[in-house]
Structure formats: structure tokens, C-alpha cells
Amino acid sequence: MAQIVKRAYKYRFYPTPEQAEELARTFGCVRLVYNKALEERTRAYTLQGRRVSYVESSAALTVWKRSGDYDFLSEVSSVPLQQALRHLQAAFANFFAKRAKYPTFKSRKKSRASAEYTRSAFRWRDGALTLAKMDAPLAIAWSRPLPEGAEPSTVTVSKDAAGRWFVSLLVEEEISPLPPVAENVGIDAGITALATLSTGEKIVNPCHERRDRRKLAKAQRALARKEKGSANRAKARLKMARAHARAHARVTDRRRDHLHKVTTRLVRDNQVIAVEDLTVRNMVKNHSLARAISDASWRQMRSMLEYKAAWYGRTLVAVDRWFPSSKLCSACGALQDRMPLHARAWQCACGAAHDRDVNAAQNVLAAGLAES
Structure with a gap:
């Protein structure tokens, strides 16, 4: 309707x-x-x-x-x-x-x-x-x-x-809502890959901010070489400010455009979409990962999925943030004692070999379907 x-x-x-x-x-x-x-x-x-x-x-x-x-x-x-x-x-x-x-x-x-x-x-x-x-x-x-x-x-x-x-x-x-489909998907948000799907697909993170960071660094070096108090330094400072504003505007536009394309496809192709209920506000307090997390814009992607799912008759399920999606074997359900971040692939005692992110996405989907 x-x-x-x-x-x-x-x-x-x-x-x-x-x-x-x-x-x-x-x-x-x-x-x-x-x-x-x-x-x-x-x-x-x-x-x-x-x-x-x-x-x-x-x-x-x-x-x-x-x-x-x-x-x-x-x-x-x-x-x-x-x-x-x-x-x-x-x-x-x-x-x-x-x-x-x-x-x-x-x-x-x-x-x-x-x-x-x-x-x-x-x-x-x-x-x-x-x-x-x-x-x-x-x-x-x-x-x-x-x-x-x-x-x-x-x-x-x-x-x-x-x-x-x-x-x-x-x-x-x-x-009007989209016609119902049989496919469902679980999403594991990441940094190297913007999102890993339970189907095995990995959506690449374009890293827009990293590209323009080099240009800004070049403008900052040019400013540092100018003599303090000189007219050339004032010109370089103005040039850097303009470059900074243009770069951030360009990054924002590209990031939003990419997220719109990704979220529209996910909503169009799947009836149930399961995601992790991440607390991005707390995660960016990690200074080692804050820049990468902000560039990925997980919160913006979640927001787009929410309103598009509501518009087009899809179901978005947020799985509890403490759900051990990475440490759980999606084949047999065994829970691993620990799973360090550097372990990108692992093998369960049952013999199943896992890609860390794909396995997490499959577990997120299973938990989401159980909730919905």
C-alpha cells in the first residue's frame, strides 16, 4: 500500500x-x-x-x-x-x-x-x-x-x-512499496571493506577522505615554507583554507553519493536487512581508528537503510552490539574463546574455514532473522 x-x-x-x-x-x-x-x-x-x-x-x-x-x-x-x-x-x-x-x-x-x-x-x-x-x-x-x-x-x-x-x-x-523478494542479507560493517555481506560480497570503502588528505598536506607544507608575517604567507594561508573547504565539500558529496547507491541496492534486492547496532560515537574515541571510522560513515549508512526500508516495505533489524558475530562459527555454532583483530581468516574445530567478515555477516543475518 x-x-x-x-x-x-x-x-x-x-x-x-x-x-x-x-x-x-x-x-x-x-x-x-x-x-x-x-x-x-x-x-x-x-x-x-x-x-x-x-x-x-x-x-x-x-x-x-x-x-x-x-x-x-x-x-x-x-x-x-x-x-x-x-x-x-x-x-x-x-x-x-x-x-x-x-x-x-x-x-x-x-x-x-x-x-x-x-x-x-x-x-x-x-x-x-x-x-x-x-x-x-x-x-x-x-x-x-x-x-x-x-x-x-x-x-x-x-x-x-x-x-x-x-x-x-x-x-x-x-x-509505493517494492514487490516482496525472497533474499535476505546480513551486513558486517568494516574499514577496509565498507560492508561485507552474508552472500560473500565485499563492498569496497572508497576512502574519499584519504585521497584529498594528500592535497591538503601539500598545501600545508607550502604554507610552512613561507616566512611568518609575509604577504606570501597570508596568500598561502588563504589558499590552504579554500583548498580545505573544497576538499571537505568534495569528500562529503562523494561519500553521500556512494552510500545512496549502496543502500538503494541493498534495500531493492533484499526483504530483510540485518545490521549490527554499533555505537559509532564511542568507537571514534579510539584515536587509531577514528579517522577511518568517520570516513566509512557507518552511522550515515545505517540512517539511509532505516528510512529507505520504511519507505519501500523492507525490514531492517539491528542485532545487539554485544552479539559475538566474529567469534561464532556460522556452520556449527561453536563460540571461540578469542578472536584478535589481525585474524582475518580462521578455521573452526568442525572443519569449516571462515573469512572473518563474511562469517560475521552470516551470523548477523541469522540473529536478525531470529529476531524478526
Whole structure:
């Protein structure tokens, strides 16, 4: 049975100088409102033990606009500012429900520059998108079409560290489940191989971050050779910063594209998908493996599998993280006393020879099928 889901379509766009200036001003105001509201909430929570509601924060925003110090907040659309307060409210709700840490302040350098517009703050007409406070529509590069007849309910505009502008359109879309299939698969996440399947297939980890790391190291060496305080050093520093931003943007794009292709294939070809319930947040604390684990993006792959399985009528099962998938013989069920990381192949007393990762994936599948 088809279901209606909310789906975001992201496109690159090229603003005019006037639009770029308006958006930059909006980004700054969004960040200011978020931080100021967070400061007020923190003060009330720390000194009085009181929780501030969204309604109180919204009323405070009105007062700030009328004060002489923050009257410039009235020069941008009010909707992105209200959305910033809603996002802060959601952050506190997650904190009090123990689903997330305490909200942190937004940094101009580290936080993503973005603004969210709801239906009252943009005009969508004949495929042209015009934001509030703007006279002309955005010049969007339509890399793929929106679903026929789709009307955006929310628009998010952002700018990445490499200076590229993006617009994300949230639309409602009808998605039909895929026909049932007989195949099931277990997945063992890894570093050398992004994922090893219970079928014996190993999906290679492209290691996108490692490729661009060499280019960044070259730019850093060039910077180190320049005399401190010189004009050439300033130029080299700027060049390195740009190279760093471009490299990370390129790595992110390639990694996401690869993960989309892998997860779509896995969901299309299998009815039940069993994965390990890994705690990536704790695993990256291992400084020897943190870079490789982050480059593999296991958490992002798991997230993609979750929503795609829900969309297309598949079952995703997360096997307990303490399940001894690597030490268990998938042929006879015997549990080995120990299995060091360097042991990539081993033989059980029953005579079965195992590839460590394939055996783990087969055990994950068996445990997943038992749970489902």
C-alpha cells in the first residue's frame, strides 16, 4: 500500500549579489536569535531552575526587535527567526528527554549557515521559487525534477564552507512499496571493506577522505615554507583554507553519493536487512581508528537503510552490539574463546574455514532473522 512521506530535494543555486547579501544578513540574524534565546534559557534554567517555553522566547524576540540594539532584526524575514526558536525548542525537548546533550551556541565559523522558510515566507509559482524580501526567483540548477504536482511546504537555504549555495525543498510524495523478494542479507560493517555481506560480497570503502588528505598536506607544507608575517604567507594561508573547504565539500558529496547507491541496492534486492547496532560515537574515541571510522560513515549508512526500508516495505533489524558475530562459527555454532583483530581468516574445530567478515555477516543475518 502506497504511503505519503515527506522528502527533501536538494539543489544548488546561484544567487545574485543582492540575494547573497540578503541571505548572509538573514543567516547572521538567525544565528544571533538562536544564541541569544539559548543564553536566556540557560540563565533561567541555571539560576531559577525554570524552563523557558517557545512562546516566551517568541515574545522576547518581539521585544528585541523594538529595542534600539537589535532593531536590524526587523530588516529580514521574521519566519527564519521564528524557525530558529522552534529548532532551539526541539533541542531542549531532546535534552530533557535524555536523547541529546545540552544545546550549544552556534559559531559563525563552525556552524552551518542556513535559514528555514515556511509556506508564508516564499512564493512557488510555475517552478520558480521566490523568498521573502526578494524581488526575483532563485536561479536553481534543477539536477532532477520534483515529483509531478509537488508543492514545497518548507524551504531551507544554506551555504557550505566552500562557498556553494544550496536550497532544500521539503515536499510530500507518494511512495509505493517494492514487490516482496525472497533474499535476505546480513551486513558486517568494516574499514577496509565498507560492508561485507552474508552472500560473500565485499563492498569496497572508497576512502574519499584519504585521497584529498594528500592535497591538503601539500598545501600545508607550502604554507610552512613561507616566512611568518609575509604577504606570501597570508596568500598561502588563504589558499590552504579554500583548498580545505573544497576538499571537505568534495569528500562529503562523494561519500553521500556512494552510500545512496549502496543502500538503494541493498534495500531493492533484499526483504530483510540485518545490521549490527554499533555505537559509532564511542568507537571514534579510539584515536587509531577514528579517522577511518568517520570516513566509512557507518552511522550515515545505517540512517539511509532505516528510512529507505520504511519507505519501500523492507525490514531492517539491528542485532545487539554485544552479539559475538566474529567469534561464532556460522556452520556449527561453536563460540571461540578469542578472536584478535589481525585474524582475518580462521578455521573452526568442525572443519569449516571462515573469512572473518563474511562469517560475521552470516551470523548477523541469522540473529536478525531470529529476531524478526
